[in-house]
Amino acid sequence: MGRKRIEPGKVRLTEVAALAGVSPITVSRFFRNPATVSAGRRTRIESAAKELGYVPNLAARALASQRTEVIGVLIPSLTNNVFSDVLRGIYDAFEGSRYSIQLANTRYSVLQEERLLRLFLMQKPAGLIVTGLDQTAESRSIIQAADCPVVQIMELGADPIDMMIGFSHVDACFAAISHLLAQGCRRIGFIGARMDPRVQRRLQGYQNAMKEAGLFDPRLIVTAPVPTSTTMGGSLFSDLLMKAPDLDAVFCANDDLALGVLFECQRRHIAVPEQVAIVGFNDMEFMAAAVPTLTSVRTNRYEMGRRAATMIMDAVEGRPVAERVVDLGFEVIERQSSTLQRAAASPQPASGRASGTKW
Amino acid sequence: MGRKRIEPGKVRLTEVAALAGVSPITVSRFFRNPATVSAGRRTRIESAAKELGYVPNLAARALASQRTEVIGVLIPSLTNNVFSDVLRGIYDAFEGSRYSIQLANTRYSVLQEERLLRLFLMQKPAGLIVTGLDQTAESRSIIQAADCPVVQIMELGADPIDMMIGFSHVDACFAAISHLLAQGCRRIGFIGARMDPRVQRRLQGYQNAMKEAGLFDPRLIVTAPVPTSTTMGGSLFSDLLMKAPDLDAVFCANDDLALGVLFECQRRHIAVPEQVAIVGFNDMEFMAAAVPTLTSVRTNRYEMGRRAATMIMDAVEGRPVAERVVDLGFEVIERQSSTLQRAAASPQPASGRASGTKW
DNA sequence: CAACCGCGTGATAGCGCTGTCAATATCGCT
DNA sequence: AGCGATATTGACAGCGCTATCACGCGGTTG
Numbered sequence: 001m002g003r004k005r006i007e008p009g010k011v012r013l014t015e016v017a018a019l020a021g022v023s024p025i026t027v028s029r030f031f032r033n034p035a036t037v038s039a040g041r042r043t044r045i046e047s048a049a050k051e052l053g054y055v056p057n058l059a060a061r062a063l064a065s066q067r068t069e070v071i072g073v074l075i076p077s078l079t080n081n082v083f084s085d086v087l088r089g090i091y092d093a094f095e096g097s098r099y100s101i102q103l104a105n106t107r108y109s110v111l112q113e114e115r116l117l118r119l120f121l122m123q124k125p126a127g128l129i130v131t132g133l134d135q136t137a138e139s140r141s142i143i144q145a146a147d148c149p150v151v152q153i154m155e156l157g158a159d160p161i162d163m164m165i166g167f168s169h170v171d172a173c174f175a176a177i178s179h180l181l182a183q184g185c186r187r188i189g190f191i192g193a194r195m196d197p198r199v200q201r202r203l204q205g206y207q208n209a210m211k212e213a214g215l216f217d218p219r220l221i222v223t224a225p226v227p228t229s230t231t232m233g234g235s236l237f238s239d240l241l242m243k244a245p246d247l248d249a250v251f252c253a254n255d256d257l258a259l260g261v262l263f264e265c266q267r268r269h270i271a272v273p274e275q276v277a278i279v280g281f282n283d284m285e286f287m288a289a290a291v292p293t294l295t296s297v298r299t300n301r302y303e304m305g306r307r308a309a310t311m312i313m314d315a316v317e318g319r320p321v322a323e324r325v326v327d328l329g330f331e332v333i334e335r336q337s338s339t340l341q342r343a344a345a346s347p348q349p350a351s352g353r354a355s356g357t358k359w
Numbered sequence: 360m361g362r363k364r365i366e367p368g369k370v371r372l373t374e375v376a377a378l379a380g381v382s383p384i385t386v387s388r389f390f391r392n393p394a395t396v397s398a399g400r401r402t403r404i405e406s407a408a409k410e411l412g413y414v415p416n417l418a419a420r421a422l423a424s425q426r427t428e429v430i431g432v433l434i435p436s437l438t439n440n441v442f443s444d445v446l447r448g449i450y451d452a453f454e455g456s457r458y459s460i461q462l463a464n465t466r467y468s469v470l471q472e473e474r475l476l477r478l479f480l481m482q483k484p485a486g487l488i489v490t491g492l493d494q495t496a497e498s499r500s501i502i503q504a505a506d507c508p509v510v511q512i513m514e515l516g517a518d519p520i521d522m523m524i525g526f527s528h529v530d531a532c533f534a535a536i537s538h539l540l541a542q543g544c545r546r547i548g549f550i551g552a553r554m555d556p557r558v559q560r561r562l563q564g565y566q567n568a569m570k571e572a573g574l575f576d577p578r579l580i581v582t583a584p585v586p587t588s589t590t591m592g593g594s595l596f597s598d599l600l601m602k603a604p605d606l607d608a609v610f611c612a613n614d615d616l617a618l619g620v621l622f623e624c625q626r627r628h629i630a631v632p633e634q635v636a637i638v639g640f641n642d643m644e645f646m647a648a649a650v651p652t653l654t655s656v657r658t659n660r661y662e663m664g665r666r667a668a669t670m671i672m673d674a675v676e677g678r679p680v681a682e683r684v685v686d687l688g689f690e691v692i693e694r695q696s697s698t699l700q701r702a703a704a705s706p707q708p709a710s711g712r713a714s715g716t717k718w
Numbered sequence: 719c720a721a722c723c724g725c726g727t728g729a730t731a732g733c734g735c736t737g738t739c740a741a742t743a744t745c746g747c748t
Numbered sequence: 749a750g751c752g753a754t755a756t757t758g759a760c761a762g763c764g765c766t767a768t769c770a771c772g773c774g775g776t777t778g
Contacts, residue, residue, distance in 0.1 A: 012764055023728050028766060038726065053504075058481045059427065060764035062418035063733050078447045081440065088437045091464050100478070103462050105450050119459070122417045145412075230645035259645060266650040286589035286618060291625040371734055382758050387736060397756065419734035422763045 011052045020048035031056055062124070069099045071312060072120040073129045076108040076196065079227070082254075082282055082301055083131075086153065089305025090129065097313065099126065108196050110136050117142040127312040133157035134197045149315030151308040155198055156327055163315065165308050165326040169198045172297050172330040173205030176251055176279050179295070179332050181213055183340045185249035185277055189220045191236040191261070192253035193228040199253045202281065206251060219243045228253070233260020234267075249277035249338070255284040258294055262337070277338040292336035300328050370411045379407035390415055421483070428458045430671060431479040432488045435467040435555065438586070441613070441641055441660055442490075445512065448664025449488065456672065458485065467555050469495050476501040486671040492516035493556045508674030510667040514557055515686055522674065524667050524685040528557045531656050531689040532564030535610055535638050538654070538691050540572055542699045544608035544636055548579045550595040550620070551612035552587040558612045561640065565610060578602045587612070592619020593626075608636035608697070614643040617653055621696070636697040651695035659687050 017024040022041050030037045030045045037045065048054075062068045073090060075083045087103070094101055102120065106113040113130075117139055120128065128143060128150045135143070143150055143161055150162040155169055180188050190206045192199045203221070210216040222240040226232060233256060241247060252258035258280030265272050272278055272292055280287055283298035307326060314321045376383040381400050389396045389404045396404070407413075421427045432449060434442045446462070453460055461479065465472040472489075476498055479487065487502060487509045494502070502509055502520055509521040514528055539547050549565045551558045562580070569575040581599045585591060592615060600606060611617035617639030624631050631637055631651055639646055642657035666685060673680045 055480050057764050059418045059421035063422050064766040078443050084437050084443055121414050230648040260648050263648050263650045289589040289593055289619050289622050291622045416734055423736040
C-alpha cells in the first residue's frame with residue numbers, strides 16, 4: 001500500500017539543501033527571497049542548485065502556500081486586432097514579473113465566460129482581467145468566489161466589480177459624429193458588424209448625436225450580426241447606399257469596415273471625402289497609410305492592457321491603487337477622409353476624458 | 360509547530376465524500392472519470408458536490424499525480440495577425456478539452472525563448488507548441504528536460520525536435536515569384552520588414568527563383584529590421600523605386616506591406632498591375648477586398664494551429680500520431696494585382712506540398 | 719544583570735489530492 | 749455449489765513545498 005518510493009534522479013529542495021549543507025526550509029526561503037538568507041549560505045545554495053539543475057515545482061508551491069501567481073485574462077476574441085494590442089500591453093507589463101498569464105477566449109459569449117471563470121477558479125488565480133461590463137450575475141458570483149483583485153477593461157460603467165479601466169464608447173462615437181456634423185455632413189450613416197456590447201454603445205452614441213442634431217433617420221443604420229471584415233465593410237456600405245442614396249458620410253464601428261468602405265468607394269468611383277466622408281474606430285495603423293488617409297477614433301489599447309496589469313499587480317501585492325477606475329479617454333484623429341471645405345466650423349481636435357469636458 | 364488547522368468553510372474532496380457517504384478516493388475517481396463509479400454513488404456525489412460548491416484544487420491534483428494538463432505555447436509576436444489565426448486554431452482545438460494553454464511571447468528573441476521555456480519547465484507541462492526551427496541548443500535541451508510531446512509550427516525543416524507542422528517558406532515564395540515571371544514580369548522587387556527567420560527563407564525563395572530565371576539583381580531587394588506595417592510598406596516601396604525605377608512587380612513579404620505598396624501606388628498614380636504588379640504573403644482577408652484585388656500566397660494558419668493542438672493531444676494521451684511531420688502546403692491566389700495580358704503563359708494556379716511536385 | 723528584541727535558522731506538520739495495492743462484491747461458467 | 753474473473757471501493761502513504769512556531773545568539777535596554 002501507499003505509493004512507490006521516490007525515484008532516484010529527482011532533484012527536490014531537499015537534494016539542494018543536502019548538497020549545500022543547510023535545511024530545506026532555508027533553500028525554500030532563498031528561492032522566494034534571497035535577502036532573508038545570510039550571504040554565506042546564499043552562495044552555497046545558489047551553486048548547489050545550479051549544479052543539480054534544480055527546477056522549483058510550482059504545483060507543490062501553490063499547494064503549500066495556498067496561492068498562485070496566475071493572472072486570468074478573459075477576452076472575447078483572438079481575431080479582433082483590438083485585443084491583440086490590449087494583450088500586448090498586458091504581456092509586456094507582466095514580463096519579468098513572477099506572474100504568469102492564463103488567457104481564455106469567450107467568443108463574445110457570456111455563457112462561455114461563465115464556464116471559463118469556473119475553470120479559472122480551480123487554479124485559485126491571484127488576479128483577474130475581464131472584458132467589458134456585461135458579466136452575468138452568475139459570472140459575478142464566481143468572480144466574488146475567486147476572492148482576488150479584478151480589473152474590467154475596455155469600457156467604463158456605473159457598477160465596477162472591483163477596478164476598471166477603459167473609456168466611454170458612447171462618448172467616443174458621439175465625438176466622431178459631432179466631428180462629421182461640424183464638417184457639414186447631414187446624412188451620416190452608421191455601419192456595424194458583430195454588434196457586441198461595445199459596438200452597441202457606439203451605436204447609442206451615434207443615435208444621441210444624430211437625434212440631438214435633429215438628423216436621426218433609422219434608414220441610415222445598417223448592421224449585421226456576423227464578424228467584421230473588410231469585405232463586410234464593402235457590402236454593408238452597398239446596403240446602406242441602397243437604403244440612403246443621399247448619404248454624405250459613414251461612421252464605421254471599426255477600422256476594418258472603414259477600409260472596406262474605402263475600397264467600395266474606389267470601386268464605385270465615389271469621391272472620398274467629397275461625396276462621402278468616412279470615419280472609422282480604433283485608429284489602426286493602416287488608417288494613416290490609406291489613400292485618402294482615414295479619420296478614426298484613437299483609443300489607447302496598449303496602455304489599457306499595460307495599466308490593467310499594473311493595477312492588478314499593485315492590488316495583489318497589497319499596494320494601494322490610487323485610481324480604481326481609470327478613464328483613458330479617446331481622440332478623434334481627423335484625416336483626409338472626413339476633412340471638407342464646405343464646413344464653416346474650425347477643425348479643432350475633439351478628445352474626451354471623464355474629467356473635464358464631456359468629450 | 361506544524362501549521363494552523365484547517366479552516367472551517369473550506370470544501371475539499373473529503374467534505375464532498377462525507378456528505379455523499381463515500382470515501383474521498385471515490386469522489387476523486389468520480390471527477391476524473393465518472394464511468395468508474397457506480398450509478399448510485401455517481402448521483403449522490405454529484406449532488407453533494409453541487410450542494411457544497413466544490414471546486415477541485417488543480418495544484419493538489421498536479422502535485423499528487425505528478426502531471427498537469429498545461430500546454431505551453433510560444434509565439435514570437437502578439438501583434439502579427441498571422442499568429443492570431445494560429446492561436447485561434449490552437450484555442451479552438453483545446454476548447455472543451457481538459458487542457459489549458461499557457462501562452463508566452465518570445466518577441467522574436469531566442470534568448471527570451473530560452474527564458475520562457477525555463478519558466479514553462481516549472482509547471483511540468485503536458486505538451487509544448489513552439490514556433491519555427493531556430494531554437495538554440497540550450498532551448499532544445501530545456502525542451503528535452505520537459506520530457507513531453509512537442510510540436511514545432513510555422514515551417515518545415517530537416518531536424519524536428521519531435522513533431523512538426525507547417526510549410527516551406529522557400530517554396531512558397533518561389534511559387535509566388537514564378538507566378539510573376541509567368542505573367543511576364545522581369546524586374547521583380549522584394550520588400551520585407553522585421554526579417555525573422557521565415558521572412559529570411561522567403562527571401563531565399565525569391566533569390567532562387569530570380570537566379571534560376573537569370574534575372575537576379577541585388578538592387579531589387581529592400582528590407583528593414585523594423586516591425587512591419589502598412590506605412591512601412593509604402594516607404595520601403597519608395598526606397599525600392601529609387602533603387603530600381605524600372606521595376607515591374609513587387610513581392611511583399613507580408614500582406615500589410617502589400618497594402619502599403621498599393622496605397623503608395625495610388626498616391627503616385629502608378630497603375631496596378633499595368634505598371635507594377637503586387638503580390639503579398641499570407642492572404643489576409645483584406646487582400647480580396649482591395650481595389651484592385653491583391654494577389655497573395657495563402658497559408659492555412661488556422662488549420663496549422665488546430666492540427667498542432669490535436670497532434671499534441673494525441674501524443675499526450677498515448678494515441679499514435681500518424682503524421683509526425685505535416686506539410687500544409689500553400690496556394691498562390693492570383694488576383695487582379697498580378698494578372699497581366701502581356702503574358703503568354705496560361706495562368707494555372709500554383710500550389711505546393713512536400714509530396715508531389717516541387718511546388 | 720535580567721529582560722527583551724530581532725535576526726537567521728531549523729523542526730514539524732500539513733496543503734488537497736491521487737497512485738498503489740488490498741479487499742470486497744458481483745458475475746459467468748463448469 | 750465452487751471457482752476464477754471482473755467491477756467497485758477503500759486504506760494508506762506520500763507528491764514537493766511552505767506556514768508556523770521554537771530556538772540560539774548577539775546586542776540593547778532599564
